[in-house]
Amino acid sequence: MNLYHNLAALLGQRIEQGLYLPGQRLPSVRTLSMEHGVSLSTVQQAYRVLEDQGLAVPRPKSGYFVASGWRQMPLPRTCRPAQRPVEVGQWDLLLKQMRSTPRADVQYLGGGTPDIGAPTLKPLFSALTRISRRHDPAMLRYDNIQGLSDLRQQVVRLLVDSDCQLHPDEIVITTGCHEALSTAVRTLCKPGEIVAVESPGFHGIMQTLNGAGVQAVEIPVDPITGISLEALELALEQWPIKAILVTPTCNNPLGFNMPEERKRKLLRLAQRFDVAVIEDDIYGDLAYGYPRPRSIKSMDQEGRVLLCSSFSKTLAPGLRVGWIAPGRYLEQVLHMKYIGTGATSTQPQMALAEFIAAGHYHPHLRRVRSQYKRNLERVSGWLSHYLPTSAGISQPQGGFLLWIELAEEIDALRLNEHLGSRGYEFAVGNIFSAAGKYRNCLRLNYALLQGNTMESAIKALGHELKDASLA
Amino acid sequence: MNLYHNLAALLGQRIEQGLYLPGQRLPSVRTLSMEHGVSLSTVQQAYRVLEDQGLAVPRPKSGYFVASGWRQMPLPRTCRPAQRPVEVGQWDLLLKQMRSTPRADVQYLGGGTPDIGAPTLKPLFSALTRISRRHDPAMLRYDNIQGLSDLRQQVVRLLVDSDCQLHPDEIVITTGCHEALSTAVRTLCKPGEIVAVESPGFHGIMQTLNGAGVQAVEIPVDPITGISLEALELALEQWPIKAILVTPTCNNPLGFNMPEERKRKLLRLAQRFDVAVIEDDIYGDLAYGYPRPRSIKSMDQEGRVLLCSSFSKTLAPGLRVGWIAPGRYLEQVLHMKYIGTGATSTQPQMALAEFIAAGHYHPHLRRVRSQYKRNLERVSGWLSHYLPTSAGISQPQGGFLLWIELAEEIDALRLNEHLGSRGYEFAVGNIFSAAGKYRNCLRLNYALLQGNTMESAIKALGHELKDASLA
Numbered sequence: 001m002n003l004y005h006n007l008a009a010l011l012g013q014r015i016e017q018g019l020y021l022p023g024q025r026l027p028s029v030r031t032l033s034m035e036h037g038v039s040l041s042t043v044q045q046a047y048r049v050l051e052d053q054g055l056a057v058p059r060p061k062s063g064y065f066v067a068s069g070w071r072q073m074p075l076p077r078t079c080r081p082a083q084r085p086v087e088v089g090q091w092d093l094l095l096k097q098m099r100s101t102p103r104a105d106v107q108y109l110g111g112g113t114p115d116i117g118a119p120t121l122k123p124l125f126s127a128l129t130r131i132s133r134r135h136d137p138a139m140l141r142y143d144n145i146q147g148l149s150d151l152r153q154q155v156v157r158l159l160v161d162s163d164c165q166l167h168p169d170e171i172v173i174t175t176g177c178h179e180a181l182s183t184a185v186r187t188l189c190k191p192g193e194i195v196a197v198e199s200p201g202f203h204g205i206m207q208t209l210n211g212a213g214v215q216a217v218e219i220p221v222d223p224i225t226g227i228s229l230e231a232l233e234l235a236l237e238q239w240p241i242k243a244i245l246v247t248p249t250c251n252n253p254l255g256f257n258m259p260e261e262r263k264r265k266l267l268r269l270a271q272r273f274d275v276a277v278i279e280d281d282i283y284g285d286l287a288y289g290y291p292r293p294r295s296i297k298s299m300d301q302e303g304r305v306l307l308c309s310s311f312s313k314t315l316a317p318g319l320r321v322g323w324i325a326p327g328r329y330l331e332q333v334l335h336m337k338y339i340g341t342g343a344t345s346t347q348p349q350m351a352l353a354e355f356i357a358a359g360h361y362h363p364h365l366r367r368v369r370s371q372y373k374r375n376l377e378r379v380s381g382w383l384s385h386y387l388p389t390s391a392g393i394s395q396p397q398g399g400f401l402l403w404i405e406l407a408e409e410i411d412a413l414r415l416n417e418h419l420g421s422r423g424y425e426f427a428v429g430n431i432f433s434a435a436g437k438y439r440n441c442l443r444l445n446y447a448l449l450q451g452n453t454m455e456s457a458i459k460a461l462g463h464e465l466k467d468a469s470l471a
Numbered sequence: 472m473n474l475y476h477n478l479a480a481l482l483g484q485r486i487e488q489g490l491y492l493p494g495q496r497l498p499s500v501r502t503l504s505m506e507h508g509v510s511l512s513t514v515q516q517a518y519r520v521l522e523d524q525g526l527a528v529p530r531p532k533s534g535y536f537v538a539s540g541w542r543q544m545p546l547p548r549t550c551r552p553a554q555r556p557v558e559v560g561q562w563d564l565l566l567k568q569m570r571s572t573p574r575a576d577v578q579y580l581g582g583g584t585p586d587i588g589a590p591t592l593k594p595l596f597s598a599l600t601r602i603s604r605r606h607d608p609a610m611l612r613y614d615n616i617q618g619l620s621d622l623r624q625q626v627v628r629l630l631v632d633s634d635c636q637l638h639p640d641e642i643v644i645t646t647g648c649h650e651a652l653s654t655a656v657r658t659l660c661k662p663g664e665i666v667a668v669e670s671p672g673f674h675g676i677m678q679t680l681n682g683a684g685v686q687a688v689e690i691p692v693d694p695i696t697g698i699s700l701e702a703l704e705l706a707l708e709q710w711p712i713k714a715i716l717v718t719p720t721c722n723n724p725l726g727f728n729m730p731e732e733r734k735r736k737l738l739r740l741a742q743r744f745d746v747a748v749i750e751d752d753i754y755g756d757l758a759y760g761y762p763r764p765r766s767i768k769s770m771d772q773e774g775r776v777l778l779c780s781s782f783s784k785t786l787a788p789g790l791r792v793g794w795i796a797p798g799r800y801l802e803q804v805l806h807m808k809y810i811g812t813g814a815t816s817t818q819p820q821m822a823l824a825e826f827i828a829a830g831h832y833h834p835h836l837r838r839v840r841s842q843y844k845r846n847l848e849r850v851s852g853w854l855s856h857y858l859p860t861s862a863g864i865s866q867p868q869g870g871f872l873l874w875i876e877l878a879e880e881i882d883a884l885r886l887n888e889h890l891g892s893r894g895y896e897f898a899v900g901n902i903f904s905a906a907g908k909y910r911n912c913l914r915l916n917y918a919l920l921q922g923n924t925m926e927s928a929i930k931a932l933g934h935e936l937k938d939a940s941l942a
Contacts, residue, residue, distance in 0.1 A: 091806055098616050098809065116611040124611075128603035128818065135596045140587040140787035145569050175646050175791070178813040190684065191662055204810065211810040213661065316611035318817035320646070335562055338569065339675065339682040342649040345816040346789035347599065 003038055004045035005259070008053075011046065015055050015066055016075075026056060026064040052257075052289030053224075053397055054376060067377060073384050076254070076392035076405035078228070081199045081218035081437055083235055088210035088434040093413075094203060097431075106420055107450070109457055110427025112252070114400060115371065115447045116316045120364035124315065127351035127358075139347040145338050147173020147323070148346065150353035155323050158361065161291065162249075162284060163298035164307070164325070172324050172337055173344045176317070177282045180308035180324035181245075182208045183336040184278045187306075187329050188243045189214045195278075196235055196244045198227050200403070200432035200441070202252045202280065205245055209434070216434040217241065223394050223403075226251065226258030229265050236273040243276040244269075249293045250283035253403040253432055253443045255396025257287060263296045270304060276329070281309045282322075285365055287398035288373045303327030311352060313399070314365060319348040368447075372400045375446045375454075382455050386462030400447035405429075406465065410440045418464050424457040475513045476730070478503070479520035486526050486537055487546075497527055497535040523728075523760030524868055525847060538848055544855050547725070547863035547876035549699070552670045552689035552908055554706055559681035559905040564884075565674055568902075577891055578921070580928055581898025583723070585871060586842065586918045587787045591835035595786065598822040598829075610818040616809050618644020618794070619817065621824035626794050629832065632762065633720075633755060634769035635778070635796070643795050643808055644815045647788070648753045651779035651795035652716075653679045654807040655749045658777075658800050659714045660685045666749075667706055667715045669698050671874070671903035671912070673723045673751065676716055680905070687905040688712065694865050694874075697722065697729030700736050707744040714747040715740075720764050721754035724874045724903055724914045726867025728758060734767045741775060747800070752780045753793075756836055758869035759844045774798030782823060784870070785836060790819040839918075843871045846917045846925075853926050857933030871918035876900075877936065881911045889935050895928040 011026070020026055027035070032043045047064050050056035056064045131139055146152070152168035159166055174180040181204065189195060191213025197205060199218030209216050217235050220228045226248055235241060244266065248258035258266075270277045279296045287293055297307040306329060310322025321344060326333040355361065376396060383393055383404070392405035404426075406412065412428045419425060429441025442461075446454065482497070491497055498506070500514045507514075518535050521527035527535045602610055617623070623639035630637055645651040652675065660666060662684030668676060670689030680687050688706045691699045697719055706712060715737065719729035729737075741748045750767045758764055768778040777800060781793025792815060797804040826832065847867060854864055854875070863876035875897075877883065883899045890896060900912025913932075917925065 095802065095805060095809075099805070111613075113613060116608055121611070122606070125603050125606045129600055132596050132599035132603060135593070137587050138789075140592070140595075140789040142582075142584060142783075142788045175812040175816070176814075178809075179811060182810045186682070204813070207806070208810045211657070211807055312613075317613045318609075318611040318814075320812065320814065320816040331566065334566060334570070335678065336682055338566075338649075339653045339679040340650060340811055341646040341791065342675070343647075343789075343791065345646070345791040345819055348816055348818070 004042045005049065007032070007036060007038065007043065007046035008049035011050055012053065012055055020066045022066050023068040024066050025062070026066060028063050054288065054373065054395060073387070073389065073391060073393045075223045076394055076403055076441070078220050078222050079199055079437060080220055081433065081435065083217060083231065085194045085215035085217050085239060086435050088206045088216050090203070090431045090433070090436055091207060091210060094207065094431050106423055106425050107453055107457065108425045109445055109454065110425060110443050111445055112313070112401070113317055113445070113447065114313050115368055118364060118368055120360065120367045121315065123358065123360040124351060124355045127354040128347065130354070131347055131350050136350070139350060141346065143343040143346045143349065145334060145343050147171065147344055148349040148353060150357070151349045154353050154356040158285070158356065162281070162293070162295040164295055166325055170325055170330065172326060172330070172333055173349060174310070174322045174324055174337060175341050175344050176312055176320045177280065177308050177310035177322040178204055179337070179340055180310065180322045181205060181278065181280060182211065183324060183333050183340060184306040184308055184326065185209060185212050185214060185243070186336050187326070187332040188276050188278070193242045194239050196232060196241050197434065198246055198251070200253055200429065200438050202247060203431040205280065206431070206434050218434055221254060223254050224256055225262055226256050227266065229262060229269065232266070233269055236269060236275070241273070241275055243278055245278040245280070247280040247283070248296060249281055250287050250396070250398030252283060252399070253401050254394045255399055255401055255403070257293045257397045260294055263294065264299055267296055267299050267305070277305045279305050279307050281307055283313050283399040284309065285314050286369055286372065286400070288369060289397065297325060300327065306333070319352065320345065321348050321352055372447060375400070375449055376402070378449065379444070379446045379454060379458070382458040386459050388465055400445055402444045402446055404442045404444060406440045406442070408440055410465070412439055412442050415464055418467070419460055422460045424460055474509055475516035476520065478507060478509065478514065478517035482517065482521055483524065483526055491537045493537050494539040495537050496533070497537060499534050519760070524866060525759065525844065544858070544860065544862060544864045546694045547865055547874055547912070549691050549693050550670055550908060551691055552904065552906060554688060554702065556665045556686035556688050556710060557906050559677045559687050561674070561902045561904070561907055562678060562681060565678065565902050577894055577896050578924055578928065579896045580916055580925065581896060581914050582916055583784070583872070584788055584916070584918065585784050586839055589835060589839055591831065591838045592786065594829065594831040595822060595826045598825040599818065601825070602818055602821050607821070610821060612817065614814040614817045614820065616805060616814050618642065618815055619820040619824060621828070622820045625824050625827040629756070629827065633752070633764070633766040635766055637796055641796055641801065643797065643801070643804055644820060645781070645793045645795055645808060646812050646815050647783055647791045648751065648779050648781035648793040649675055650808070650811055651781065651793045652676060652749065652751060653682065654795060654804050654811060655777040655779055655797065656680060656683050656685060656714070657807050658797070658803040659747050659749070664713045665710050667703060667712050668905070669717055669722070671724055671900065671909050673718060674902040676751065677902070677905050689905055692725060694725050695727055696733055697727050698737065700733060700740065703737070704740055707740060707746065712744070712746055714749055716749040716751070718751040718754070719767060720752055721758050721867070721869030723754060723870070724872050725865045726870055726872055726874070728764045728868045731765055734765070735770055738767055738770050738776070742773070748776045750776050750778050752778055754784050754870040755780065756785050757840055757843065757871070759840060760868065768796060771798065777804070790823065791816060792819050792823055843918060846871070846920055847873070849920065850915070850917045850925060850929070853929040857930050859936055871916055873915045873917055875913045875915060877911045877913070879911050881936070883910055883913050886935055889938070890931055893931045895931055
């Protein structure tokens with residue numbers, strides 16, 4: 001780590017230890033510069049890191065303050081999953097959840113849907129209307145299996161934000177990130193082979209492995225810095241792993257941004273053991289800091305990284321438009337794409353290409369990013385107010401998902417049932433593990449606070465946790 | 472076969488042998504009734520079969536006539552593919568074809584796109600416009616992975632046409648028939664396992680097997696009655712086949728409707744050997760006869776048949792909306808669907824549900840069906856006029872695809888290149904076989920005749936065939 005990262009880590013630690021309380025003023029730039037013998041700009045960079053982590057907020061002409069409502073609650077602990085390949089389970093639970101008809105009397109606060117009511121999405125509706133109204137026959141035709149050329153050009157433009165320089169021919173449009181991920185897994189692995197995954201990790205990824213008959217080695221994840229490179233290295237030494245599958249930016253469910261240097265190290269590990277990297281970047285553009293973090297793909301010179309993403313989190317999931325930049329695996333990925341769905345639905349691709357070309361993507365991003373960041377501060381306040389101090393809470397650096405680790409004896413599934421009768425539901429933790437760990441964890445979506453709903457839900461959660469019958 | 476089928480077969484044979492020429496009057500119903508000692512209604516039923524086959528046309532108050540322009544050209548021969556499991560090849564060829572940018576100076580007459588310019592599709596554009604204009608947030612949300620409930624209800628209503636009685640909960644909406652088929656194959660088979668397929672058969676099906684690492688046993692297909700049940704039985708006895716994959720109604724590429732009794736026998740074979748049946752019915756609603764033929768699914772009492780279909784051939788492929796009725800495999804299919812694409816794009820589903828509910832589906836079907844049937848008569852006339860008499864031509868009973876078998880020494884790939892320089896291209900035969908057979912065959916799409924284009928293309932084809940350098 002360089003100077004400013006060291007300083008940021010030190011200050012962060014002090015905030016988390018409660019040396020500086022929420023709302024309190026932090027030491028001035030000049031003081032820190034003198035105290036640590038570093039330049040003023042190094043201190044400023046350190047503060048910018050803390051700002052990105054949501055720990056510090058600047059106030060014009062007054063310096064930096066600890067983010068108000070920011071908690072002194074502990075982070076979720078780094079889990080120690082069994083470091084051997086396992087078959088992915090939990091499908092029954094997930095299926096039950098996904099097939100159940102949404103109950104009008106229950107607010108589901110655990111899903112992965114962003115704010116689709118934002119006024120900055122209006123131009124997207126307009127684009128869809130425009131295309132339908134001009135009776136454009138192109139929208140009814142089979143499109144190229146690689147995806148609409150106009151849209152691929154726009155995707156390549158957006159990828160520059162994460163320092164990725166790609167050509168439209170290196171992009172394959174997919175039916176959401178799901179198709180990108182399963183296409184990648186099926187391209188790289190035969191049944192019985194092994195993929196290293198983050199633990200906890202996105203349940204869609206876990207089920208993709210299950211569906212492809214591929215085994216998972218769960219690698220522990222630090223809630224701030226991401227996948228443990230030491231544990232990953234050990235696993236790579238021990239098992240014939242085919243690919244490393246990570247969500248290193250605005251991670252789901254933990255919300256961390258893996259530091260750039262650690263992303264680089266992960267890539268070097270992949271090179272050393274000659275395995276592919278599947279990088280899920282679906283929340284990446286929702287990072288709270290500017291510029292958004294680099295992707296691992298942007299550091300890849302050999303086509304080893306398959307970047308998977310979509311507009312499902314940044315714009316709207318119902319469009320089902322994602323993409324994969326598969327590097328050296330382009331031809332195999334096209335094969336998997338062809339047999340999976342043929343082409344991707346044409347009209348949403350056309351509408352997205354028009355929406356982005358007209359400059360509507362970044363204004364929308366700016367709007368929802370600051371909304372999610374604001375929501376996070378309020379939600380953090382409620383959590384620290386209503387939840388027992390033993391609860392561990394993640395510190396998202398982007399996106400709109402929060403991970404809650406409860407006391408070990410809590411069964412989140414039963415807790416969720418109790419909450420259901422009060423009208424709220426979260427996502428239960430065990431679907432985020434191949435082996436069904438995290439039974440005492442919940443995931444919460446704070447994209448929308450819905451008036452008093454979110455606060456009431458967290459209050460209800462706190463009430464339930466006082467009930468001893470959950471253990 | 473019953474009486475009227477026997478009589479129809481006899482009359483059909485006579486027409487094909489040239490005993491009655493195109494445009495000539497066929498024996499009256501009364502004459503045939505006396506000659507064969509059968510009732511008047513039996514003769515009328517026989518004539519209706521011939522009508523469905525496109526061999527005879529009724530003229531009000533004048534009786535039946537041989538369809539004008541109808542050819543005495545031979546049928547394509549039933550092929551004898553090697554009856555052992557093989558790995559599916561031909562992907563390189565198909566990929567090259569699908570990635571090549573369409574050339575403005577070449578008319579591609581081999582694809583699978585229906586007439587998407589029909590005015591009866593206008594209400595579909597209107598539905599899409601309406602939904603976008605009312606800024607319905609439902610269209611941006613994740614839908615149920617099983618698919619929009621309104622659309623599943625409409626699909627179930629349409630399935631009654633093929634005598635299928637299903638509940639909306641037995642349907643899973645997919646991203647086109649591609650996803651339905653690959654979901655079915657992946658549900659039933661592990662890599663290395665074996666599926667019996669029609670030969671020739673749809674290239675998407677072949678590649679689905681390839682992508683899933685599944686081997687294919689190619690079963691010979693009769694150009695009128697479909698898959699050889701004798702050869703299928705032999706294969707089932709000899710190999711551990713997991714599933715039978717057929718397109719028994721309006722077959723692609725041959726256009727036959729497998730007789731109902733043979734469909735029943737196929738199902739009994741599947742029962743006897745306890746294997747699943749994947750029934751591709753994507754062209755089924757485009758059968759020229761009324762009522763449309765029953766599906767194998769409609770005869771299935773055990774949930775053994777996985778019916779796969781979509782709106783890609785009946786309405787428009789760019790919508791990417793299909794479905795699967797997976798019988799007893801529902802839960803596994805939902806798993807595969809979930810990891811494949813999550814949900815299916817929402818807005819097209821909403822628009823289709825509105826389009827069908829408002830009664831626009833059947834008028835469109837009636838229109839395009841009679842258009843395709845008319846086109847077939849004209850195309851058949853041109854083929855018999857311009858092609859050498861040795862060429863075998865299929866006799867489609869629905870859909871808009873025609874299969875042309877050329878002299879054995881013709882290399883259709885080279886032929887197609889020559890035609891390309893004249894501005895036309897067909898689909899080459901070898902992608903319709905796992906082992907790359909049918910190098911001397913072409914598939915032609917007659918959904919649209921495009922002014923003089925189709926006649927000119929067939930004329931050019933005839934010219935090229937006189938060129939000895941193709942062998």
